[in-house]
Amino acid sequence: MTRRVVLAGGGHAHLAVLADWARAPMPGTMRTLITSSRHTAYSGMLPGWMAGIYRPDELLIDLAPLAERAGAELVLADVVGLDAVGQTLRLSTGGDTAFDLLSLATGGDTDTAALAGLGERLLPVRPVNMFMDRWTQFAGQQSAASKPVVAIVGGGAGGVELALAARAALRSICAAPRIVLIAGPGGVLPGHAHGARRLARKALIQREIVIETGMTTGQPEGLELDDGRLIPADLVIAATGSVAPRWLAQSGLACTPRGFVTVGADLRSPSHPAIFAAGDIIERSDRALTRSGVHAVKAGPVLAANLRAALSGAPLRQYQPRDATLYLLSLGDAHAIASWGGLAGSGRWVWWLKDQIDRRFVSRYTAGWQAKGTYP
Ligand SMILES: Cc1cc2nc3c(=O)[nH]c(=O)nc-3n(C[C@H](O)[C@H](O)[C@H](O)COP(=O)(O)OP(=O)(O)OC[C@H]3O[C@@H](n4cnc5c(N)ncnc54)[C@H](O)[C@@H]3O)c2cc1C
Known part of the structure; x- marks a missing residue:
């Protein structure tokens, strides 16, 4: 029996899932990526783009070739409703999309x-x-x-x-x-x-x-x-x-008092096991977690593994973040500030580090890697 696996949102948290699908086959599944637009911007480079340091193509990731390699149909639409019990998504383009397994990562508003x-x-x-x-x-x-x-x-x-x-x-x-x-x-x-x-x-x-x-x-x-x-x-x-997307309120999915999707460390909904979620759309039931691209990105491989595990019945992994997260803040002029726990520093060297990390991240999902046919 073919199972319909749907990713809602083509941003930071789902990039690793798409890469995982591109790397290894997902037998017995029909895969779909539903997202608002074909290109997703890597937010860490957005201030640099605004400051005139980066061209748009240096921070935009084209989801079309990535989805193709992942064997996923790319549907450009907004999710405007979810029926968690009936296992369907309502799309802005009209009509419903049914799923057997859903991963939500549409971010916050x-x-x-x-x-x-x-x-x-x-x-x-x-x-x-x-x-x-x-x-x-x-x-x-x-x-x-x-x-x-x-x-x-x-x-x-x-x-x-x-x-x-x-x-x-x-x-x-x-x-x-x-x-x-x-x-x-x-x-x-x-x-x-x-x-x-x-x-x-x-x-x-x-x-x-x-x-x-x-x-x-x-x-x-x-x-x-x-x-x-x-x-x-x-x-x-x-x-x-961020505030939670409004369409979650009528979904029947377990949500926190602020309206975000409740998940545990395994990123699975406690109310609807066929639904996983990560990134800015979630709040964890086991711990507080700052909304950041770092957590969205680092949760991605765990999400990918758990979607596979949910299909095979294997045990789920947990996303356990480190105690301190490294933040690198661009100052708009090739200088940056590093903030890591109680430590902080600034200067050109921080900018250099940030630039290297950010470019490397985007290059994983853009033309260079696709040409090699592999996603690291
Ligand atoms: C200016 C700025 C700078 C930032 N810099 C940093 C930083 O340096 N470091 C850091 O850790 N974090 C940073 N962040 C935070 C980071 O961007 C978010 O935490 C991260 O993007 C969350 O990832 P996500 O996958 O949940 O959502 P996103 O990456 O926002 O992806 C959501 C995806 O879903 C799509 N989508 C949205 N709504 C719908 C819908 N209804 N239906 C279908 N698709 C939809 C969007 O088009 C997008 O592709 C920054 C944020 C901003 C705004």
């Missing part, structure tokens, strides 16, 4: 609830492809004489990197861009150790980025801070963290 009042000025960082298009358009409208004001909401790693990248990009076009970073009440890089936070603040201040802390809401002309001040802005980038 950007939390823009407080910013909706900005209207057209709001630019959420996800979907990344839309972000890239709209940023290109915005930057293209600037000239040497313009004085754009760009605000970035979110003081996490993504927000800090995007603020520095926006500054680098606009400084190459106009003399006087104004960049404002609005970090939440926890300040810049909450959750990171003192040394990394100090280095990030220093880098932002040195590059004339204005830092505000506190809650903010979107108004038609800009951002209102919780002390009542208004920051007019031409563009507001939301790097505010």
Whole structure:
């Protein structure tokens, strides 16, 4: 009997699954990848792209050849509904797709609830492809004489990197861009150790980025801070963290109070054993885990092994992350900050390391490796 194995989402967590399928046959299965768009952006290089360091093709991974090698049908559509009991996905293109085994890794949605009042000025960082298009358009409208004001909401790693990248990009076009970073009440890089936070603040201040802390809401002309001040802005980038996709709420799948998919260390749903999930769409029942590409990528091989194990009835593996995760933050100008547990450092050498790691990751899934016919 042929079993229908479906991957929903062609991002960080599923790349290793596709590579696994390309490496070794999956007898007795019919495989499908459902994802929003043909290209997926490697988020670690997104700030570098924005800063003008990388071309789009250096961070975009074409899923079509990867799916082909994996023997998977590529369906370009958004999942808009899931019936966990009936084992079907509803797609934005109309119709349902049935599955015997499903892996969910569509990521999270950007939390823009407080910013909706900005209207057209709001630019959420996800979907990344839309972000890239709209940023290109915005930057293209600037000239040497313009004085754009760009605000970035979110003081996490993504927000800090995007603020520095926006500054680098606009400084190459106009003399006087104004960049404002609005970090939440926890300040810049909450959750990171003192040394990394100090280095990030220093880098932002040195590059004339204005830092505000506190809650903010979107108004038609800009951002209102919780002390009542208004920051007019031409563009507001939301790097505010993830909320769960809304379609999960009606799925019948066990979800956490915040609406994310509940999984254990084996990445399997405790309510529906035919469903696995990884990346930003999950919350672990056994431990807290920061949403990051590092965890999505490192969970990938475990997910791949467990999908095979679920088909054969073999024991499942567990994704047990290390205690500390290495974060490398681009500063927009070939410098970077490293944050690893209580340790932090910065400089050109960190950028060099980050560049090597990021390029190597993308090259695993792009033309060079495909030409060799193998995915490491
Ligand atoms: C600017 C920025 C910089 C970042 N830098 C880093 C970093 O340096 N290091 C780090 O560890 N993390 C970083 N992150 C976080 C990292 O990007 C995420 O944690 C990671 O992408 C999560 O992987 P995922 O597989 O869950 O989702 P994603 O990689 O987001 O993949 C989701 C995929 O699903 C598709 N999709 C989305 N919705 C649907 C749908 N409804 N139906 C079908 N397909 C869908 C998307 O097109 C995409 O292909 C960064 C994030 C941002 C925004």
